[in-house]
Amino acid sequence: MKLENVGIEDTIMEIKPLDRIMGNNAFIRAGQWDYERVTYDYKIGSNEKNITYYIRVQGYAIEGDVDRGDAVIKLLSPLLGKHYYPHGVEYGEEENFPENLVERATKILQKVSEELKELNVE
Template identity: 60%
Template sequence: MKLEHTEIQDTVLDLQPLTYIMERNGFVLAGQWDYERVTYDLKINAPEKNITYYLRVSGYAQEGDVDSGKAVIKLLTPLLGVHHYPHGVEYGEEQDIPNNIQEKARRVLKNVDEQLKQFQSEEAN
């Protein structure tokens, strides 16, 4: 499901500080990139047995090359999905994701957004 109306979407930041902030908040890049795109995933364990949720934040290079480590990334709308064994993670709107998981994902995104904005304001000074 798309997590609309978050402050993080449309944020533009250099790849290296973006990755640092995302990893500091538990996201993993784990080689999920190509020359133009990056994808950060955060695993959210559920109290129910055998259910795992994933918060995904993707972005694309507005300039530069992700492979070189020197790119300016624009973030897209975050996604929240549920892992279905053995098929993988589904991010569709029809996924039934509990409100407490949605709220947790929004809190994480708010925290990341605050750190991104803090970095941007420090960089501007």
């Protein structure tokens, strides 16, 4: 499910401050990147059996290289996904997400958006 109008989409920022802000807000970039793209995930536990939710923020380099740490990243609209053990994460619009989860995800992303705007160079 796309989470639109939370203020993150189309943000442009250098990779190092972006990594710091995302990390300070519990988003993990682990090994989910390549030379041109980044993916940050935020894990949300659930009382549902074998279900975990994730907020995913993706971006791509408009200049520089992610691996060298000199990339300038443009962020895309965040996604809310549902992980079904052991099959994987589904981000489709046909997924049902509890309203309180969508509200929680939106608040988390709005907080990140505010921090990004404080440091954003563009």
